[in-house]
Amino acid sequence: MKKLPLFILFFMSCFLFSQEITVLDFDTEFPVGNCTIYAENNPKVIYTNKKGKADISIFADNDIISFNHITYIEVEVLKRQISQTNNIIYLHRNAEALDEVVLSSTRQKESKSRIAEHIEINQIEEIRKISPQTSADLLANLPGIKVQKSQFGGGSPVLRGMEANRVLLVVDGVRMNNAIYRSGHLQSSITVSPSILERTEVIFGPSSVAYGSDALGGVIHYYTKTPKISQKDKVELSFMSRYSSVNEEKTNQGSVEISFKKWASLSSFSYSDFGDLKMGKKRRHGYENWGKVFEYSNNSENFYNPLVLQNSDPNIQRNTGYNQLDFLQKFNIKLNDKTDLILNFQHSNSSNIPRFDKLTERSGGELKFAEWYYGPQKRILLSSQLSIKPDKRWLKRGTITAAYQNLNESRVQRKFGSLERLNRKEDVDVFELNGDFSVLLTKNSNRNLSYGFEIAHNKVNSISYGDILSVNDNDIVGVSANFAVQSRYPDGGSTYTSSAIYANYRQDITAKSTLNTGIRLTNTNLNAKWIDETFISLPKNDISLKNSAVTATIGYIYKPNDNWQFNSVLSSGFRSPNIDDIGKIREKSGRVSVPNIDLKPEYVYNAEIGILKYLNNKKFNIGFNVYYTLFHNYIARQDFIVNGSPTILYDGDVTETYANVNNKNAYIVGSTFSFRGKLSEKFKTKGSVTYTKGKSYDTKQPLSSIPPLFGNIEVGYGKDKFEIAAKLRFNGTKKINGYNLVEGIDNVEQSPYNESTENFQGTPSWYTLNFYSKYKVSNSLDLQFMVDNIFDNHYKEFASAISAPGRNFSISVLIN
Structure with missing residues (x-):
């Protein structure tokens, strides 16, 4: 009996004098294991366990405790102040962290x-x-x-x-x-x-x-950013302002974050105004006029001009400017210790966005379009995300997300010398519900299972109409009449629904190897209805297509020691045709795409190997990935007969028709070499080189969208409050025999044209040298200055209509 009071006293002393803290990643709230904890005047060192926990009772209340981890910025905290943070220490990840x-x-x-x-x-x-x-x-x-x-x-x-x-x-x-x-x-x-x-x-x-x-x-x-709940009530303000010379960009962004013990709020508002973009002047590729804009249209929604204007500076790409507004509102609500709720509202809205490639298109040697622009691109997202941590045997944690999105698209066009303006508008509503859950199958976390479900329902409305404009001098004063226009998508409405369940299993087979496996079952259901047959009639005007697929993946990771890692992956994927694949009607380069209601899903089978080598005590790594992807039933564009004819009347012109069809097999092979890390305490570097090749086994033609060799190399220096970096970006030549000349996706007409041979030449190689600097004026004020494309080189990205920005000076102010 005498031992009982001593027994109780022992545990009371442990309770009174122990102080367990938890170290978490600030962004993800993921536990930080193996974090070194020490104090300057105390020889003892302790480490957090896999759950990010450690007992710091060995330190005195007046000790300044340091929390150090190779992938995080070191934090120093006075011990007696830790209780004010609910015994939680948040670490901010180092931007150069290698094990993320x-x-x-x-x-x-x-x-x-x-x-x-x-x-x-x-x-x-x-x-x-x-x-x-x-x-x-x-x-x-x-x-x-x-x-x-x-x-x-x-x-x-x-x-x-x-x-x-x-x-x-x-x-x-x-x-x-x-x-x-x-x-x-x-x-x-x-x-x-x-x-x-x-x-x-x-x-x-x-x-x-x-x-x-x-x-x-x-x-x-x-x-997107998520507000953090805090034990102390606080309000944080931030502001960013940037100016760029190459297009006179003016961007301003401000946010307010309010944090309390049970809930937090983040409100963010940003507005960007972009002027017309200036291209580079140095034409090292040898094509003197490639990309230059000698003529342009100044027509708009309310202004009519039958004449083409001469561009006073052909290096300025007229009709490229626009503006965009973005708003984010998030609430983070702590319902209890094991349940959190995030309410998310996002709104993005742009001005009219000129379609530059169409406004520079020529017909009979003259500019074809007086107007061609996307109407305001509007995106609204409403979502609620419930995170639960029941910590049960069958469910450790999970997330349930319910979301609604509304998207508005429109396309407006009018030819030069015409008063007929064509309007096509799409309105898309998307309802989504998904759940993602995980459970630890062993106490030491070396085996875990994740599983979930997803349901998404799309509703698409597509309308079209033509306006005959009334003009007074150069002012558009109204509409005198209307006429029929072919809609882009089924005018009777369409829906697309997908539902799926999946499971992933991950196991550390040994201390040096990990196995990843997963399987998913997906079903899709598409319904579409065409009503107007003025321009085109189909074999069926009311269609319903159902597809299902099972996809799987298996990955293996082997780490023979701390400095080497080998990855291998075998995976499959599929894509079920959507409404755009099956039902789109639109014109490009004198050809019109028409519906193909017999289209089937496309499948891919992928094999890849990755190697990762760590150097300099894991402060530097070198990586190499190589892959082979086999396409089966891949979807591509080909000539197509509709209504028994290879042509139709579209927007007043007789044009050839093509459609998406299923081909048999194709392949894509490629690799990426990369490096990243610290050369010393003050110098760091990173870079990559990527190679891709794709070809059809059936037609022996190159696949579309295959970029040429490209990469970058960056070297940076940082000391105290100052940071600078130089970055070289480079791109290889895309030869004309590497273009897909059938589908039109590669936009061969945007490459240089040789008038003597009457052939397009493909995309020339290019490089740019860029400079970055930042000075931290104070804890709450940063200044950034950048110079992109220092040598003012002219180039175009492969398949792009617009020439890349020329020399650009940019200055940013960040206030927190």
Whole structure:
């Protein structure tokens, strides 16, 4: 009996004098294991466990404790103040961290070292450093990604030779791809402002297990900023302002974050105004007039001019400017210790965006269009995301997301000398519900299972009409009459629904190897109805198509020691034809695409190997990925007969017809070499080189959207409050025999033309040298100065209509 009071006293003393803290990643709230904890005047050192926990009772209340981890910025905290933060220490990730936490691969938090796929991550520090004008420009700075632009207000990312509806865009766990994402060049990536992004993750290769249809080339996942709940009430303000000389860009962004114990709010507003873009003047490729704009139209919604204007400076690309407004409102609500709710509202709205390639198109030697622009691109997202942590045997954590999106697109065109304006408008409503869950199968976390479901329903309305304008002098004063115009999509309305279930299993077989497996079942259902048969009649006006597919992946990671890692992946993916594939009617380069209601899904089978070598105590790495992708039933454009004729009357012209059809087999092979890390305490570097080749086994023709060799090399220096960097971007030649000349996606007409041989020449090689600097004036004020394309070289990205920016001076002010 005498031992009982001593026993109780012992545990009471442990309770009173122990102090357990938890170290978390600030952005993801993921536990930081193996974090070194020490104090200057205390010889003892302790480390956090896998759950990020450690007992710091060995330190005195007056000790300044340091929290150090190789991938995070070191933090110093006075011990007695830690209790004020609820015994939680948040660490901010170093922008050059090599072993990062990945959120998108299995839709759960996971260490990058346990994922076999090739993944690139851009954290908020790197996004601020790049200071991109649009999110498309942000993607163009990532290894392995090329971006095509038909106009400045756009940007179509290409991953492993695939783009548009073969690449899946996701924002905050919600699919951006909808039923009318097209197969050519897609400009939707700019509807997410880079100023509201916290991180961007890119998964290369088929990712259909976690994401379903469309993720053939890969997944681009945007994560917007999320307000942080705090034990102390606080208000944080931030402001960013940027000016760029090459197009007189003026961007301003401000945000207010309010944090309390139970909830937090973030409001962000940004507005960008872009003027006409100036191209580079130095024509090292030897084509003196390539890309120059000698004539242009100054017609607009309210202004009529039958005459073409002469451009006083042909290096200024008239009709490229536009403006865009973006708003983000997020609430983070802590319902209880195991349940959080995030309410997310996003709104993006642009002005009219001129279609530069159409406004420079010529017919009979004259400019063809007086007007050709996209109406305001509007995107609204409403979502609620419920995160639960029941920590049960069958469910450790999970996320349920319900979302609604509304997207408005419109296309307006009018030919020179005509009063007939053609209008085509699309309205898309998307309803989505998905759930992602995970469970640990062992206590030491070496085996885990994730599973989930997804349901998405798209409703598409497509209308079209023609206006005959009334003009008084040069003013458009109204509409005198209307006429019929062929709609872009089925005018009787259409729907596209997909539903899926999936499971991923991950196991550390040994301390040196990890196995990843996954399987997904997806069903899609498409319904479409055509009513108006004025211009075209189909074998069936009311169609219903159902498709289903099982996709799988298996990945293996082997780490023979701390400095080597070998990855291998076998995966399959599929893409079910959407409404754009089957039902689109539109004109390009004198040919009209028509519906093909017999189109079937396309499939890919992918094999890849990755090697990662760490150097300099894991402060530097070298990576190499090589892959082979087999296309089966791949969808491509070919000549097509409709109504028993190879031509139809479209917008007043007799034009040839083509359609999407299924071919048998094709392949894409490629590789990316990359390096990244610190050369010393003050110098760091990174770079990459990507090679891609694609060809059809059936037709022996090159595949569309295959970029030439490209890459970049960057060297940076930082000391105290000052940071500078130089970056070289380069691109190889795209020879004419590498173009697909049938589909029209490669836009061969945008390459230089040799009048003597009457042949297009393909895209010349190019390079740019760029400079970046930042000075931290104070803890709350940063100044950035950049010079892009220092040598003012003229070039075009492959398949792009618009010439790239010339020499650009940019200055940014960031206030936090």
